[in-house]
Amino acid sequence: MKKTLVKGFSGRDRKEVKALTKKAKNGGLETYVFWNAHEPHRQEYDFSGYLDIIRFLKTIKSTGMYDVLRIGPYVCAGWNYGGFPVWLHNMLGIELRTYNEINKNEIQNFTTKIVDMARQEKLFASQGGPIILAQIENEYGNFISAYGDARKSYINCPNSPKMWCGLRTGLGGEFKHWGGRNPHKTVEDLTFAVARFFQFGGTFQNYMYLGGTHFGCTAGGPYISASYDYDAPLDEYGNLNERKWGNLKKLHNHLKSMEKTLTYGDISTTNFKDTVTVSKLFFF
Template identity: 30%
Template sequence: MPQFAIGERDFLLDGRPVQLISGALHYFRVHPGQWADRLAKARMMGLNTVETYVPWNAHAPEPGEFRLDGGLDLPRFLALAAAHGLHAIVRPGPYICAEWDNGGLPGWLTRDPAIRLRSSDPRFLDAVAGYFDRLLPVLAAAQVTRGGPVLAVQVENEYGAYGDDSGYLRALVGMLRRGGIDVPLFTCDQADDTMLARGGLPDVHRTGNFGGHVTERLAVLRRQQPTGPLMCAEFWNGWFDHWGGAHHTTPAAESARALDELLSAGASVNVYMLHGGSNFGLGNGANHKGVYRPTVTSYDYDAPLSEAGDPTEKYAAYREVIARYAPVPELAPQPAGPAPAFPVRATATAPLLGHLDRLATRTDHDRAPTMDEAGQYRGFVLYRTTLAAAGPQVLTVGEVRDRAQVLVDGVPAGVLSREFHDTSLAVAPNRPDAVLDLLVEDQGRVNYGPRIGEHKGLIGPVAVDGAELRGWQVYRIDLDAHAGLPFTPSDAAVLGPAFHSGEFEVGGPVDLHLALPGWTKGVAWVNGFCLGRYWRRGPQRTLYVPGPVVRAGRNRVTVLELESARRPEWEFRPGPDAGPTEE
C-alpha cells in the first residue's frame, strides 16, 4: 500500500517529495448529488488533494446517535474523491470552527454546565472518545495505508487561539492513534508565534493559516516548525458574511499572486475555500465580539467555485498559477447558463401557533428554562404562560438568545433581539389571563472564542413589572413536521408566524435561486429540503436550490414566515445574489 510521511523538508509519498495542492470542500455543505461534480472541478483546477472538516454535531445530533446517511455519508464522499484522482485531508475536530453551529460541538454536551469544552476535563474527553469510537473506523479504513485517499488527519483546530492545555492535545493524539489512524497527524493555527506554540505539540507537525503576507507568515511558521515541509493549512481566499453586513470579496488577481508566492516557496497549500457551498438547514454559526452576529445561509466565501458550483474568475486565475507547479488537466469546466426565472404564488397557509400539537413536544416548567435545559439544541422553542392583569406593563428578560417574537393572545407585540441587547418590551393585554407567547429562535451558536457551548433560549428570569412569571409551557418545535400540516387555501395577507406553500413546474432537475422580495424573516424549503434561513436585512438576497432537489413536473416551495410579507409571491431568479459588497 502507498505510504505518506513527513520528511526533513518535504512531504513524501512512497518516498518521493510531493507538494500538496489542496482545496477545502465540506461535504456537509454540498448536496450529495453534487459531490462528484465539485470533486471533478477540483481536479480540473489542478488540485491533487481535497480537505474537509467533520461536524460532530451533524453526525450526532443526540447522545448515542451517529449518522452516516445522505449528506453525511463521509465514506462515500472519500471514495468519490479517490475516484477523481484526489487525495484527502480530514479534520475531525472535535472542534472545527468553520463558521458552523457551535464550531461543530453538539449542543447536548453542555447539558452539564460544569463541563469544560476543549480541555482535558474527563467529562469532555469521555464524550470525544464516544464520538471517535464511531468516526475513526471510517477514517482508518479510508487511509492511504489501506488503499484509500486519506493522507493526513488534523488534531483539534486552531487551538492556540483558545487554550494552552497540552494534556488535552496529547489525549486527542492518543485517541487517534488507538483508533487506527496511522497516517501523519498535524495541527493548524494562525501564523502567530504565540498561537502556533500554544496550539501544537513538539512531535506533531505544525501548519499555519493565513491569506496574505506570505513570506512573513512562512517565516513565522518556520520558527515554530524548524524541520519538515511548510504548509498553509488554510489559505484564506475570501471570507464569510453576517446578517446585516456586506458580502465579502477579495480581488482574484491579488489572491492568485499570493498563491503563486506560496507555491513558489515550495510550500504546500490548502485553499480555504475551494467551494464553500451553503449552510443548509440551520447549520450556520455566529460570532460574538461584543455584539452577537449570526452568519448567513450562503457560504459562498468568494471561492473559486461559487455557491452553485460555477467556476469564477478566481478559479481561472488559480488554475493558471497551479499550472506552473503541477500538471493541470486540459479540460476546464464551463459556467452554467442562467437558471430558470419565474414567479411562484403562495396559495396555502398553516399558522404555527394553531398547529403546535403537530409541530412540537411540550414540557411544563415552573420557571422558564433555557432551550438546552428543555432538550432543544437548534431551531425554535415557544415559551407560553399567562399574564394575570390587563393593561400596559413592562416585560423583561434577563437575556434572549437569540431572537424572541412576543405575542399576546396571538397578536404580535414586538421583538427582543440579542444583537441589539434588547431585554424589555411594553405589552398591553386587553384582558386578565391573556396568553403570552415568546417564540425564540436560535440564530446559530457562536463558533469561535470563549462563547462556544453557551445555552440558547431565555436566559434568566422573565418578569412583568418586576414580578417573575411562573408556570411555563415550553414547546420544542420540529420544523420538519410541517410536511404533515393541513394547509388551508389562502389568498389573504401574509402574516406570521405561519407556514406558506405554493407549487411550480419545471422540466427536470435544475439549479434554482429563490428570492423572497418583500418577505421579512424565516426559513424556506423546496420539496422538503431545507434551504436555510432568509432575512430581509441581507446581504444575501437569494437562496440556492440544488438541482438534485428539483424534479420533473410539480414541485413545492414551503416558507415559514415569522412576521409578514407584502404579497403572497416568491421569485426564482436567473442567478445568485449574495448582496452588496459595501455597507
C-alpha cells in the same frame, strides 16, 4: 507533490460531488466532520443521506483526489456551536476545548468511531485510500492562552498527532455577516498569496476553493449569513468564478511543473529593501 486543498463539499449529494471534483481535479480535498450533525443525541449516530461520509470519501477516491479529514471536535466558528453537540454542553462537570476527563472520553468515543469506519473501508493512504492526514481540533492557537496550564495536557494527550497543520492560506474571501459587505479578494491578490505561500515552503492552501451554503440552523455566529460563498474559485452553486479559477489553474500547472524541486529541493531566501524577497530553489 504539494497538493491543493479544497473545502466545501460536505453536505452535497453524490452526483454533485462528482461534477464538482471534475472542476477541481488537480487538487486534494479538506473535509470537516461535524460532530453535532453525526451524533445529535449521545451515542445515536446519523450517517444517512448527505451525512454519509464513507460514501463521500469513496466518491472522491474514485476521482483520484486526496483528503485531509478534519474530525473536530471543534471545527470552526462558522458552523453552529463550532460543531459541538448541545448534549455535550449540558453534561455535568464538562469543560470544552481544554483538559477535562469527561470531555476527553466523549471526544475519544466519537473520533474513534470515525477513524474505525474509515479504516474498515480502507480509506487511509496507508491502505490505498485518499486520506493523507487526519486533524484533531481547529485554530486552537487563536485562543490557547485563555485555557491556562490545562491547555498543555489537552494538546499533549497520549496518541495526539505530532504534526500541526496551518490550512488557512490563500483565502478567496471571507464569510459574510448579516448586513455586512460581500467579501472579496482580487484575483491578483489571491494568486500572489498562493504563490508566496509555496515560496516559503507551504504545503496546503485555498480555503475556501468551493463556496457553500448554511441550511436550516447550521450557521455559526454571531450573525453569520446563510451564504458561505467566500468569493471562492467555485461559488456556492458550484459555478466557476472564472478569473479566479482560471488564474489558479495556471498557477497550479506551474507548481506542478516544479514538483520535484518543490518537494525535494533546498530553498534559499534573500531579503532586499522595500519588502522584496527572492527565493531560489535548488534541486540536485
